[in-house]
Amino acid sequence: MKKTTTRLADGRELIYYDSRDDVVRDAVDHRPLDPVATASEIRHDRLLGDDVAIASHRQARTYHPPADECPLCPSLGGRLSEIPAPDYDVAVFENRFPSLAGDSGRCEVVCFTSDHDASFADLTAEQAALVLEAWTDRTAELSQLPGVEQVFCFENRGEEIGVTLGHPHGQIYAYPFTTPRTERMLRSLAAHREATGGNLFDDVLADELADGRRIVLEGEHWVVFVPYAAHWPYEVHLYPKRRVPDLLALDDAARTEFPQIYLEVLRRFDRIFDEGNGRGGRAAGRGGRAAGAARTPYIAAWHQAPLRAEHRAEFALHLELFTIRRTSGKLKFLAGSESGMNVFINDVPPEAAAERLREVASES
Amino acid sequence: MKKTTTRLADGRELIYYDSRDDVVRDAVDHRPLDPVATASEIRHDRLLGDDVAIASHRQARTYHPPADECPLCPSLGGRLSEIPAPDYDVAVFENRFPSLAGDSGRCEVVCFTSDHDASFADLTAEQAALVLEAWTDRTAELSQLPGVEQVFCFENRGEEIGVTLGHPHGQIYAYPFTTPRTERMLRSLAAHREATGGNLFDDVLADELADGRRIVLEGEHWVVFVPYAAHWPYEVHLYPKRRVPDLLALDDAARTEFPQIYLEVLRRFDRIFDEGNGRGGRAAGRGGRAAGAARTPYIAAWHQAPLRAEHRAEFALHLELFTIRRTSGKLKFLAGSESGMNVFINDVPPEAAAERLREVASES
Numbered sequence: 001m002k003k004t005t006t007r008l009a010d011g012r013e014l015i016y017y018d019s020r021d022d023v024v025r026d027a028v029d030h031r032p033l034d035p036v037a038t039a040s041e042i043r044h045d046r047l048l049g050d051d052v053a054i055a056s057h058r059q060a061r062t063y064h065p066p067a068d069e070c071p072l073c074p075s076l077g078g079r080l081s082e083i084p085a086p087d088y089d090v091a092v093f094e095n096r097f098p099s100l101a102g103d104s105g106r107c108e109v110v111c112f113t114s115d116h117d118a119s120f121a122d123l124t125a126e127q128a129a130l131v132l133e134a135w136t137d138r139t140a141e142l143s144q145l146p147g148v149e150q151v152f153c154f155e156n157r158g159e160e161i162g163v164t165l166g167h168p169h170g171q172i173y174a175y176p177f178t179t180p181r182t183e184r185m186l187r188s189l190a191a192h193r194e195a196t197g198g199n200l201f202d203d204v205l206a207d208e209l210a211d212g213r214r215i216v217l218e219g220e221h222w223v224v225f226v227p228y229a230a231h232w233p234y235e236v237h238l239y240p241k242r243r244v245p246d247l248l249a250l251d252d253a254a255r256t257e258f259p260q261i262y263l264e265v266l267r268r269f270d271r272i273f274d275e276g277n278g279r280g281g282r283a284a285g286r287g288g289r290a291a292g293a294a295r296t297p298y299i300a301a302w303h304q305a306p307l308r309a310e311h312r313a314e315f316a317l318h319l320e321l322f323t324i325r326r327t328s329g330k331l332k333f334l335a336g337s338e339s340g341m342n343v344f345i346n347d348v349p350p351e352a353a354a355e356r357l358r359e360v361a362s363e364s
Numbered sequence: 365m366k367k368t369t370t371r372l373a374d375g376r377e378l379i380y381y382d383s384r385d386d387v388v389r390d391a392v393d394h395r396p397l398d399p400v401a402t403a404s405e406i407r408h409d410r411l412l413g414d415d416v417a418i419a420s421h422r423q424a425r426t427y428h429p430p431a432d433e434c435p436l437c438p439s440l441g442g443r444l445s446e447i448p449a450p451d452y453d454v455a456v457f458e459n460r461f462p463s464l465a466g467d468s469g470r471c472e473v474v475c476f477t478s479d480h481d482a483s484f485a486d487l488t489a490e491q492a493a494l495v496l497e498a499w500t501d502r503t504a505e506l507s508q509l510p511g512v513e514q515v516f517c518f519e520n521r522g523e524e525i526g527v528t529l530g531h532p533h534g535q536i537y538a539y540p541f542t543t544p545r546t547e548r549m550l551r552s553l554a555a556h557r558e559a560t561g562g563n564l565f566d567d568v569l570a571d572e573l574a575d576g577r578r579i580v581l582e583g584e585h586w587v588v589f590v591p592y593a594a595h596w597p598y599e600v601h602l603y604p605k606r607r608v609p610d611l612l613a614l615d616d617a618a619r620t621e622f623p624q625i626y627l628e629v630l631r632r633f634d635r636i637f638d639e640g641n642g643r644g645g646r647a648a649g650r651g652g653r654a655a656g657a658a659r660t661p662y663i664a665a666w667h668q669a670p671l672r673a674e675h676r677a678e679f680a681l682h683l684e685l686f687t688i689r690r691t692s693g694k695l696k697f698l699a700g701s702e703s704g705m706n707v708f709i710n711d712v713p714p715e716a717a718a719e720r721l722r723e724v725a726s727e728s
Contacts, residue, residue: 043592043714044593045592045595046556046568046592046593047549047564047565047568047591048545048548048549048552048593049551049552050548050593050706050708051593051707052594052595052707053701053708054593054710054713054714055710056712099701099709152700152701152704152705154700154701154704155700161697162696162697163699171700173700173701175705179705179707180706181412181706182705184412184414185411185412188410188411188412188413192410200410201411204411227409228407228410229407231409231416299699299700299703301705320704322703330427331526333525333526334703335527335663336518336519336520336537336663336665337417337463337516337537339663339698340518340545340663340684341516341537341539341544341545341546342414343416343537343539343543343544344416344417345416345419345463346416346418348420349418350418352420
C-alpha cells in the first residue's frame, strides 16, 4: 500500500491510498477555489445533555449533481473534480461542506473506488482491504488532531437516507466530544463491570453465540449477528472475536478476513428484499445482485473507543450495519415515538431478520 | 363537553368527545372483526440501555388507503370505518395495529375532526380546545392502567415522515417505562438542582425570555421559542409560563389560551417554505395557507412527567414541534451522525429559524 498526501486548491488535504507501491500521485488541483469558509458551531443542549453541530454553510452543498458532474470521480477530459488525478484506488479528502470544522472537529470524504456506478458491495476483497487500511490510517491521523475525542468512520448509502452523491463513498467525522451513543455504551459497560466484574461486550457476544438464533455469519475471526433488541428492521453487528478498542488494534488475521465477511454481508443486504428469492433463485448481476433490483439503503457505522475514555481498553470495536427499509417499497420512519421520545418500534422480529439474512447467503 | 365511551366490534375502546352536551352516541360497530391478536414485546438493549418494542403484526397495517376507504372518516352510506357514527367531533380509539399492547402498554388514535381534508391548523379554536380536552382526559385514564409509566400524546403529519393515513389524527402511546428522552431530561434536572438549587426548566425558559433572539411568540400564559441547541431545522418548544408537570395540571387560563397559540404556530409552520413570502404576501387559502402550497411535515410531541418519577413536580409540561424539512423540497435525514452516533447536525441556525417564524406571522 502506498499513501500520498497532498493539498487541494483551497488548502484542504487530499490523501491517496494505492494498492500499488509504484504509483505517482502528482496531479495538481487547478480549480479556482475560494478558501473554505465554514461556520460550524457546537451548542450544548442543557436539557438533553447532548451537543448539536450548527452548520449553516451546508445548506449550499452539492445536491444530486448529474453523473457527468460528479465531484468524486477522477478528473478526466478537462472536467475538474475533487480528485485531480485521472484515476485512483481510494481517495480521502476534507469535506468542502463540513458539519464539523476548526475547533469543532473535522469531516472527511472517503471515495471507495473511482468507479462511479459501483457500490461497496461490488468491490473486490483487495479493494475492500484498501478501504480498511484507509479507515485505519485516518483514525490514527485524526486521533492526533488537537481537540478530537472520537473518530467515526461510516457510510450512508441510498437516496432514501438522504445521500446526495451517487458515487460510492463514505465519511469520517472526528468529533470534539464523546458521542451520546458511545456514552450510553460506556455507562452500561461500567455498570456491568461493577455488578459482575465482566465485560459487557464479551458477555453479549458470548450470549449471542450460545443462543445462535440471531447469528447471521461466523468466520474464524469475525461474527455477525442481529442484536437481541435490534432497533432497525434489518440490523447486524460485526464484531472481531478478539476484542480490540479500535481499528488500529485489529490484528492481521482479523484484518485479512474482514473484507470477505463484510462484502458477503453487504451483498446479502442487497438481496433481503428480492421477492421470493432465497438461495440461488436469482439472476446473477453485478456483485451477485439481481439485475434491476433496488439496492438496499443502509447506514454502516464503525464504533471505536473514544480517545480519552477512562476504560477505553474495555470498549469493543464493531461495525453496525442497518437498513431503514422494512419491507419492499416501505421505509421505517423515525416519527413520534423514535424522534419524540427516543423509543424505537421495530416491526421485524430480530430472529426473522437473521433467518432472512441467512437465507440470502451467496452460493459458495 | 360530553364524553361517551363505547366498544368496537373486536372489543377495542372507542371514546367520543363532543362539544355539545346533547349528542347521543349509540351507533354500533357492525363490522365482522376478528379479535385483535397482537404480539408486541419489549426488549431491553443491554449496551444502549434502552427498550425496543418489537411489533411484527404491524407489517400488515393499513397503508395509504384511498380517501373513500379512510378508516378514520365517519361511517356513512354503508361504508364502515373505525368510527361507527355518521359524524363526530373528536374520536379516540385503541389502535388495531398497536406498537404497544397488553403488558407492554397501549396505543390510541385521536381523530381531530371528521373532515378528512383538514389539518390540525385548519381547526377552529373551539375544535382545538376539544382536542386538548381529549388529550387531557386520555392522559388521566391511561395513567390509571396497570404498568403504564408515561403517557405521550403526539401527532405525525405528512407522508415525508411516514404517515400512512391522510385523515387528520394524532396518537397516544402509554409506555410501560420512562422513555430515554425523558430520562435524559430528568438526569439534567437532578444535576442542575444539585449544582444550583434551581429548576433547569425554569432557568432555561427565563434565559430564553431574557435573550429574546429565539422567541417566536409570547402569549399571556404561553411562550414559544426555538431552543438554543435546536436539533431540527425548524423546531419550537411551547411552554406554559406557570410550570406544571402534565396536561392535567394546566390551569383554566393556560388551557383557554392554548388553542390560539398553537394554531398560530402550526399555521406559521405551513408558511415557512412559501417562497419569497413574508407577512401578508400570500394568497389566503384554507387556514391561511397559500393555495396549493405544500404542507410542512411535522412531529408534535407533548412532554409530560412520568407517572412515578421521583421529582415529578419539577418536570415541565411542554410541546415540542419540529419539521424534518430543511428547505423547500429538501428534507433533513437522520443518517450516519444522527442514527449512528446520536449527534445531530443542524443546517439552520436557531436564530434564523426564529426570525423566519416571526416573519410568517398571521396578520392580526
